[in-house]
Structures are given as structure tokens and as C-alpha cells.
Amino acid sequence: MYIKGELMKRVLLVIVGIIPLFLSGITLERSIELSLAKNRELLSKQFDISKAERDIEVSKSNLLPQLSFEVGGNISNTHNPEAFTGGPGNIEDKLTLTASEDAHMLADHMNGIYESLVPEDSETKVQVSSKIKATQLIYSGGKVSTGVKINQTLLEIQKDSYELAKENVIYRTKELFYSALLTRDVLQITKDSWALANKHYQQVKLMNEEGMSSDYDLLRAELEVSRLEPAVEKAINDYKMVISALEQHLGNSSIDVIEGDIVLPMAEDISLNQCYIELIDNRIELKMANKKKQIEKYSYKIAKSDYLPSIGLNSEVGIFAQDEDMPTDSDYYGYSYSIGIGFSIPLFTGFSTENKIKKAKLSLKQVLNDNADMEDKLRLEVKQNHLELGKTWKTVRTMNKNLELAESGFAIATTRYENQLGIQLELIDAQLQLKQAKLELKNATYNTIMATEKLHLSLGRKLN
Known part of the structure; x- marks a missing residue:
């Protein structure tokens, strides 16, 4: 034992x-x-x-x-072909010595018209714009x-x-x-x-x-x-x-x-x-x-x-400007606004x-x-x-x-x-x-x- x-x-x-x-x-x-x-x-x-x-x-x-704000700008430069930039020259230089004062005045006006119609060799444009958009749903069924x-x-x-x-x-x-x-x-x-x-x-x-x-x-x-x-x-x-x-x-x-x-x-x-x-x-x-x-x-x-139809309001307010350089003068600015109502109803949706x-x-x-x-x-x-x-x-x-x-x-x-x-x-x-x-x-x-x-x-x- x-x-x-x-x-x-x-x-x-x-x-x-x-x-x-x-x-x-x-x-x-x-x-x-x-x-x-x-x-x-x-x-x-x-x-x-x-x-x-x-x-x-x-x-x-x-x-x-629904509010949204948009702002944009654009600078463009165009070089025109020589065939588009030529003109008749100074018309007043082609008048005779005996031309009347009215003829000289008419020639001067014609020179201004040609200058506005015939583009320059190079053109620059500056555009700026901004807008506020608003939409409001009224009815959506x-x-x-x-x-x-x-x-x-x-x-x-x-x-x-x-x-x-x-x-x-x-x-x-x-x-x-x-x-x-x-x-x-x-x-x-x-x-x-x-x-x-x-x-x-x-x-x-x-x-x-x-x-x-x-x-x-x-x-x-x-x-x-x-x-x-x-x-x-x-x-x-x-x-x-x-x-x-x-x-x-x-x-x-x-x-x-x-x-x-x-x-x-x-x-x-x-x-x-x-x-x-x-x-x-x-x-x-x-x-x-x-x-x-x-x-x-x-x-x-x-x-x-x-x-059922859908109804909505939309509005827009914008301001814009355009010049050869950056526009600073208020004379170059414009504005726009719009307000509207939209109505939409489906007629056929392919079943x-x-x-x-x-x-x-x-x-x-x-x-x-x-x-x-x-x-x-x-x-x-x-x-x-x-x-x-x-x-x-x-x-x-x-x-x-x-x-x-x-x-x-x-x-x-x-x-x-x-x-x-x-x-x-x-x-x-x-x-x-x-x-x-x-x-x-x-x-x-x-x-x-x-x-x-x-x-x-x-x-x-x-x-x-």
C-alpha cells in the first residue's frame, strides 16, 4: 500500500x-x-x-x-491673314489739289469706314462674366x-x-x-x-x-x-x-x-x-x-x-464685360436677368x-x-x-x-x-x-x- x-x-x-x-x-x-x-x-x-x-x-x-454662382473669363488673340488686312489706303491722299472741302470730308469718312471693316493684323479680346442661378421646385407629383x-x-x-x-x-x-x-x-x-x-x-x-x-x-x-x-x-x-x-x-x-x-x-x-x-x-x-x-x-x-406634371421656377442674374484689355471702366460692363416657370408632363415614356x-x-x-x-x-x-x-x-x-x-x-x-x-x-x-x-x-x-x-x-x- x-x-x-x-x-x-x-x-x-x-x-x-x-x-x-x-x-x-x-x-x-x-x-x-x-x-x-x-x-x-x-x-x-x-x-x-x-x-x-x-x-x-x-x-x-x-x-x-437651389442656388449656384458661376464666374468665367476669356482672353483671345487672333492673327489675321495679310489678304484680310489690306485696304485701299488713305483715300484723302488720292484727291486732287482742286478737290473741294466736301470731298475731303467724304474721303475722311470713307477712311474711317474702311478702318472699321478691315481687321488689324492682330486682335486681342478680353471677356469676363459672372451669374447667379436659382431654381425652386414647386410641384413634382x-x-x-x-x-x-x-x-x-x-x-x-x-x-x-x-x-x-x-x-x-x-x-x-x-x-x-x-x-x-x-x-x-x-x-x-x-x-x-x-x-x-x-x-x-x-x-x-x-x-x-x-x-x-x-x-x-x-x-x-x-x-x-x-x-x-x-x-x-x-x-x-x-x-x-x-x-x-x-x-x-x-x-x-x-x-x-x-x-x-x-x-x-x-x-x-x-x-x-x-x-x-x-x-x-x-x-x-x-x-x-x-x-x-x-x-x-x-x-x-x-x-x-x-x-403627374412637374413645375419649377428658375431665375438668373448676370454681369458681363468685353474690351481689348481687362475692362475696368463701368462703361464696358453690362448685365442681364431672367425669371421663368417651367411645366413638364410626360406624354409617352415607352411604357x-x-x-x-x-x-x-x-x-x-x-x-x-x-x-x-x-x-x-x-x-x-x-x-x-x-x-x-x-x-x-x-x-x-x-x-x-x-x-x-x-x-x-x-x-x-x-x-x-x-x-x-x-x-x-x-x-x-x-x-x-x-x-x-x-x-x-x-x-x-x-x-x-x-x-x-x-x-x-x-x-x-x-x-x-
């Missing part, structure tokens, strides 16, 4: 190794707070909301006057205002999508948090079982030394201690893995230990019909589906508005409007069909979750009863063994049954908690 010193050493090291995990704690409320603050999906949803708000402002801008309503509805859908993602994040946080509590309790139960088996081994060892127990009893007690060692290590690894998953979910926040207990929720007596009523009233997906239906109605209205209307009708019917299908699936989901919750409560009641029986059986087996009325196998079996009953009750309690949360989620209730 020998004491498995190395075995005890390793187990003690394992136990010591998990002590740092129990330095400081995190609560469920803090976990939810961190998950909501650091979740990237929620951050992306917030960006979508901000973009949808900008889309509304962009669509509203089409209802306001309701396209712009309906477009604003579509974007407003899309914003509401984005907000609903954010709330839906938020509830899913909270549910996932609770699932991981309670999983961590479960694995922590499983670890503790396994450690307690090992400690109990080791205590029994020490008792059998003393009895064996006094000749009150056989070598087989000692070997059997030692094997039971050895058998529980890998179970302890597995429980430690399971706990660490769940903690790692929770840390990642919380944005890589460091967790030393979790605070809280796995406690049965308050039992709620709710019928399946009541669940269906809550589903219709609260489920975010159904609200989003109704808003998508409204968008398709708006799209149908826009398609029909292509038959595109008719096809747009038909497509909009089909889209509306498709949305109605999808919404009905979604409601059927959500009803089935609620029914399944309602049945699952009822099953978990029945399991909890059974496991509670089993634990009571296992505790009584262990107490009886211990008394019988200590009074040498029972055998060691009977005690070991009672220990195993007690451990199994505790684990099964913990699992049943966890399943009941999560089934409750899942039903609440499927009913559209706020989880936090």
Missing part, C-alpha cells in the same frame, strides 16, 4: 492555480454594460442610424431653393415629399435594427455569464467530491494500518481519488474556456472571477395564447416588417406620380411608368407574403420556447427530488460504513450519486434560466 503523493501534489497545484481567478469579480449587470459599450455590431448599427439621418436631410434639401417619408421610415427601421441587435447582445451576454457560473459551480462540486474521496481514502488508510480494512478497500479508495483528478482538471479547463469566451464578448475585458449564483427565476404562469398576444405587440421584427410594407406603399405612390407601377405592386405583395411567413415562424418559435420552458421546470422539480434522495442515501451509506454495516463500494456509489445529482440540478437550473430568457426574447420583452 502506498500514498499517491504525486497525485495529491498535482491536485493541490491545480487548486492553487485557480486561486488567482478569485481575486476580484464582475457582476451580470457590469457584463451587460461592457458588452453594450464595446460591441462592434452595435457600433456599426449606430453608424447606420447616423447615415439614415443624413439621408433625410439630403432628401429635404430638394424642397429648398409628390416625389420629393414621399422620398422624405421613405427616408424617415428607413431611419425608424435602423433604430429598430439597433434595438434588436442590442437585445441579442444582452441575451448572448447572459448566456455566457450563466455558463461561467455553471462551470464555476461544476468545478466546485467536482473539487468537493475529490476532497470527500481523499478524506475517505485517509480514513481507510488509517483503518488499514489498524487492520480494520482490507488492502482491497484501501486500493479501491485510492482509485476513487485518482479517478476524480482528471475530472477536476477538466472542470478547471471548462471554466477557463468559458471565461475566455466571456472576456472576448466583453471587448477583451480582463475577468478575474464572476460574482453571482445560479438561482431559479420567478416562475410565470403564462398561456400560449398570451404569448402570441405579446409576440404581436412587442416583437421588433414585426414592427420592422410593417415599416417595410409602408415603404413599398410609398414606392408605389412614387411610381404613379410619374404620370416604363406602367411597368414601374406593376413592379411596385408586386413588391408590395411580396412584402405582405414575407411578413405573413415571418409571423408564422415567430409563432412557431414562441411555441417551442414555451414548451421548452415547461419541460425545464419539470426537470428541475425532478432533479430537486433526486438530490434529496441522493443526500439521504449518502448519509445512510456513510453511517452504515462507519458502523461497519456497509461495504466501501456502497459508500463510493452513494458519493457518485450525490455528485451526479448536484451536477444535474445545476444543469437543470441553468437550462431553466436560459429557457426563461429565450422565451422573453422571443416575446419581444426587454431583457435588461
